[in-house]
Amino acid sequence: MARAVALGVAAFLAALPGEAQVQSDVPTQSPRRGSVEFRAGGYRPQLDAEEGLEGSPFNKVFGGGNLLLFEVEFQRFFYQGIGTAGVSLGLGYAEKYGYALLEDGSKSVERSGFHVLPVHLRGVYRFDYPAFQWGVPLVPYVKPGLVYVPWWVTKGGETEKTATAKGSGGKLGWDVTLGLSLLLDVLEPRLARDFDSDLGINHSYLFAEYTYSKVNNFGGKGFNFSDTYWMFGLALDY
DSSP, rough: HHHHHHHHHHHHHHHHHHHHHHHSSSSSOOOEEEEEEEEEEOOOOOGGGOTOOOSSSHHHHHHHHOOOEEEEEEEEEEEEEEEEEEEEEEEEEEHHHHHHHTTTTTTEEEEEEEEEEOOEEEEEEEEOHHHHHHHOOOOEEEEEEEEEEEEEEEETTOOOOOOOOOOOEEEEEEEEEEEEEGGGGGGOHHHHHHHHHHOOEEEEEEEEEEEEEOOOOTTTTSSOOOOOEEEEEEEOOO
């Protein structure tokens, strides 16, 4: 009996190196802590919708087109289970140039520039459980939060001033974003594993998102930076 037990233990120990070798050949995923997003889209603040404003002065100077808004957002995850939840901090920039109108109706010879620098603090929830467990490559998500929009107007490379005011300020408000991501790992699984092992990038996505924002100091007077707009971009989990 003792001899049989000894032979069984020896056989088990002899099998350990082979099992370890099998496990080492299976690609493993590095820990996922957060994500970084790069996106762009058209943004048109409702500056001519200010209460009591006559005409459309912003439209007359800067035209009716959108500002091209670029943003980068850093996310930090604190829950990963039935989906992924976390918080994010985003920073954007957009500008638009035009010629101000003089008192006689003619255009100024110097261009005026309008600049915004939106700052977002958001909560994030992604429903990515089906993507990771069942291989469904579409990941819907929602991001509600606060936004602060510093703005300034330049002329001749300097911030414009009048006798009573300076051409700069900031507006506070809120927004909510709904989006849908396409998990790119399914297109090239082996390349995705190499990205993870070499660069620490767990997953990559292409996404489209729609934002509804109310940025008017919660109903206060002055400029209104509210808008609804689409953005498109790339996300990288790390």
